[in-house]
Amino acid sequence: MNHSRKASLTSHVLEFTGTETLKELDYIGSLNIQWWATLRGIRNALPLVGNRYRWRAAVHQMLDIGVHAVPMVALLAMCSGFILAMQGASELRRFGALHYVIDLVAIGFTRELGPLLTAIAVSGRSGSAFAAEIGTMKVTEEIDALKVMAFEPLEFLLAPKYLASLVSVPCLNIVSNFFGILAGGLFMLFSTHLALPLYFHYVLSSIALRDLMAGLIKSLAFATIIAHVGCLEGFRVRGGPDAVGRSTTAAVVRSTFMVIVADAIFTAIFYFMGAA
Amino acid sequence: MSLISVRDLVVEYDGRRVLDGVNLDIEPGEVTVLLGGSGSGKSTLLRQILGLERPMSGNILIKGIDITRCAPAELSKIRSSIGVAFQSAALFNSLSIGENVALTLREHTRLAPSTVDLVVWMKLAVVGLAEFGGLHPKELSGGMKKRAAVARALALDPELLMLDEPSAGLDPIVAAELDELILFLKDTFQITALVVTHELASAFRIADRIAMLSNGQFIAVGTKDEIRASQHPRVKQFLNRVPDNPVHAPAVAGYLERYVRSQEANS
Numbered sequence: 001m002n003h004s005r006k007a008s009l010t011s012h013v014l015e016f017t018g019t020e021t022l023k024e025l026d027y028i029g030s031l032n033i034q035w036w037a038t039l040r041g042i043r044n045a046l047p048l049v050g051n052r053y054r055w056r057a058a059v060h061q062m063l064d065i066g067v068h069a070v071p072m073v074a075l076l077a078m079c080s081g082f083i084l085a086m087q088g089a090s091e092l093r094r095f096g097a098l099h100y101v102i103d104l105v106a107i108g109f110t111r112e113l114g115p116l117l118t119a120i121a122v123s124g125r126s127g128s129a130f131a132a133e134i135g136t137m138k139v140t141e142e143i144d145a146l147k148v149m150a151f152e153p154l155e156f157l158l159a160p161k162y163l164a165s166l167v168s169v170p171c172l173n174i175v176s177n178f179f180g181i182l183a184g185g186l187f188m189l190f191s192t193h194l195a196l197p198l199y200f201h202y203v204l205s206s207i208a209l210r211d212l213m214a215g216l217i218k219s220l221a222f223a224t225i226i227a228h229v230g231c232l233e234g235f236r237v238r239g240g241p242d243a244v245g246r247s248t249t250a251a252v253v254r255s256t257f258m259v260i261v262a263d264a265i266f267t268a269i270f271y272f273m274g275a276a
Numbered sequence: 277m278s279l280i281s282v283r284d285l286v287v288e289y290d291g292r293r294v295l296d297g298v299n300l301d302i303e304p305g306e307v308t309v310l311l312g313g314s315g316s317g318k319s320t321l322l323r324q325i326l327g328l329e330r331p332m333s334g335n336i337l338i339k340g341i342d343i344t345r346c347a348p349a350e351l352s353k354i355r356s357s358i359g360v361a362f363q364s365a366a367l368f369n370s371l372s373i374g375e376n377v378a379l380t381l382r383e384h385t386r387l388a389p390s391t392v393d394l395v396v397w398m399k400l401a402v403v404g405l406a407e408f409g410g411l412h413p414k415e416l417s418g419g420m421k422k423r424a425a426v427a428r429a430l431a432l433d434p435e436l437l438m439l440d441e442p443s444a445g446l447d448p449i450v451a452a453e454l455d456e457l458i459l460f461l462k463d464t465f466q467i468t469a470l471v472v473t474h475e476l477a478s479a480f481r482i483a484d485r486i487a488m489l490s491n492g493q494f495i496a497v498g499t500k501d502e503i504r505a506s507q508h509p510r511v512k513q514f515l516n517r518v519p520d521n522p523v524h525a526p527a528v529a530g531y532l533e534r535y536v537r538s539q540e541a542n543s
Contacts, residue, residue: 053383141366148326149380150355
């Protein structure tokens with residue numbers, strides 16, 4: 001009896017694991033298909049060669065994803081910069097290596113914290129907004145209306161958002177880097193009276209172009225994840241308004257999770273290539 | 277030649293057969309009404325004709341092209357010649373009514389902006405909304421939204437107009453106004469229309485032909501008089517508004533009596 005119960009539990013666990021794995025593979029497959037389809041349509045969102053209405057929509061999205069997120073990202077980066085500098089200083093001071101706080105903040109932000117904090121902020125602000133917008137359009141038959149009006153929803157809705165994300169997220173990353181490093185500078189000014197111009201001189205000598213490039217490459221990957229997960233969650237909405245709510249939550253949770261996994265993969269790649 | 281021919285169409289959702297070998301021909305210049313109760317498969321058939329879903333088997337020919345098998349570009353071309361007004365109107369909430377109507381004109385034609393504005397004004401004037409082009413969908417009443425959806429559907433002067441439940445949820449006066457609008461469009465522009473409805477009064481006012489669906493099959497197709505004369509029990513039941521499961525008042529009264537007695541016994 002006990003043996004059969006154990007066997008039944010094992011089969012249930014295996015069945016659950018198998019089902020969930022297949023679901024996740026299906027999700028990744030859908031993301032891939034959507035990504036390729038959007039790459040074909042993104043040309044239409046480009047200025048001069050594309051459709052001017054898509055480009056206009058992309059600019060509108062750039063303002064929304066990028067410009068409107070600057071205060072939030074700046075504040076987030078300032079707080080994180082202070083935290084990193086203070087935590088680093090408390091340990092490095094014991095070894096008489098307080099000046100390494102500059103390297104810690106500068107390299108930490110350009111390679112890691114800048115892109116990651118930006119991605120988390122954009123995921124919460126814009127990833128959820130993409131899912132809500134497209135999910136609501138799905139519920140109110142607006143997506144069907146687009147199709148019967150001979151528009152391709154991926155090209156009409158997703159391409160401008162994706163293009164805007166590809167432009168805005170790296171820009172926000174630079175903003176985040178600047179404010180995070182500035183916070184480290186303010187900490188050094190108040191704790192060691194190190195002048196800000198001198199601090200920035202040390203910062204520039206401690207970071208290399210490849211550090212900045214590694215962060216920007218990550219930003220482009222994170223922008224892709226956030227835009228596509230947000231929109232896919234919206235397109236997968238079935239049912240009523242409650243499904244829209246679930247899709248916005250799923251967009252944030254999934255994109256944040258995938259951003260962190262992608263970050264780990266990129267960091268490992270850069271580490272073995274000697275860039276990190 | 278029929279503008280639309282539906283042949284042996286079978287549609288299933290999760291193993292449940294919604295359309296079971298449906299055949300239908302829609303002739304140019306006619307108003308065809310798809311009549312039927314809730315869940316009879318009317319909207320499913322409309323979605324199939326619009327190419328929004330794939331059937332399990334069967335064909336749908338629009339102007340001789342099988343949309344169940346054609347390339348996306350061909351489907352897109354066919355859709356450009358069809359105007360659709362959805363049950364929920366499905367106007368784009370981020371755009372004004374004028375912009376909703378202008379959308380296809382701006383993107384699918386090379387008309388100058390001033391010409392687009394003129395066409396938008398004309399289309400809105402046809403449905404009596406010429407003064408409301410600047411308003412957004414949330415600022416309109418239900419009837420105005422439906423009329424705006426018709427104006428948007430008319431933007432590219434379609435050969436075929438499809439309306440899903442145009443009078444659902446509207447008061448009788450506004451519903452009658454929409455019926456007159458459909459007749460006006462038919463008479464003025466010789467438009468072919470496919471109208472999905474379960475409103476009897478509306479169906480018999482606007483239809484040249486009525487096709488009645490029940491349980492995924494056409495049980496009667498014909499002119500208004502032929503439908504009225506139909507001896508099919510389901511058609512007669514529908515036209516005479518006879519319920520399927522009448523409420524048994526004595527049974528309800530008996531249940532209430534037992535419930536009151538049990539409450540009294542407990543107290």
